[in-house]
Amino acid sequence: MSVKDDLLSDFKYVYPGLSRQEVERLLTLLDQSASTEASMGLSIATALKPIVPEVAGRIQSYSGGDVDEYVRMLRGAAVLLLQEWRTDGDPPEPEGVANLVGALEAES
Numbered sequence: 891m892s893v894k895d896d897l898l899s900d901f902k903y904v905y906p907g908l909s910r911q912e913v914e915r916l917l918t919l920l921d922q923s924a925s926t927e928a929s930m931g932l933s934i935a936t937a938l939k940p941i942v943p944e945v946a947g948r949i950q951s952y953s954g955g956d957v958d959e960y961v962r963m964l965r966g967a968a969v970l971l972l973q974e975w976r977t978d979g980d981p982p983e984p985e986g987v988a989n990l991v992g993a994l995e996a997e998s
Contacts, residue, residue, distance in 0.1 A: 893959045894995050896948060898988055901967055904942050906984045910975055913968055916941050920965040931957035967991045 891899075908916070916938065923934045931949050934957070939946035945964065949957055970990050974982040 893952075893956050894963060894992075897960060897963045897967065897995075898992055900945055900948055901964075901991060902984050902988050904944055905967075905971060905987065906981075908941070910972070910977070910981065912941055913971055913975070917965065917968040917972065920961060920968065923961065934961060963991070963995060966994060970994065 905913075919934075919937050919941070923930065923937065931952060935946040935949040938949070949960060952960060967987070971982065971987050974987060974990070
């Protein structure tokens with residue numbers, strides 16, 4: 891499986907369990923780690939573990955550039971999710987957001 895496939899697989903199961911506030915916190919943590927190198931994968935995973943332990947485990951399983959690619963795609967997915975999620979409304983359907991993420995990554 892590719893990193894993109896991993897992200898899409900993880901996202902469908904992780905996202906529905908998160909509140910909007912948790913997604914915003916996830917994005918903040920990802921933004922803070924955006925300038926890190928792949929060697930910082932363990933630090934990123936440790937920071938994310940309280941919010942998304944499955945994602946933290948996935949990051950720990952990677953080596954090299956896969957960490958950077960996964961974190962970049964996860965950040966993009968979180969941004970898309972928040973754009974689709976109206977602050978006063980229900981969260982978007984996980985499948986719909988996963989499709990948007992897949993389409994965005996297909997363009998990359």
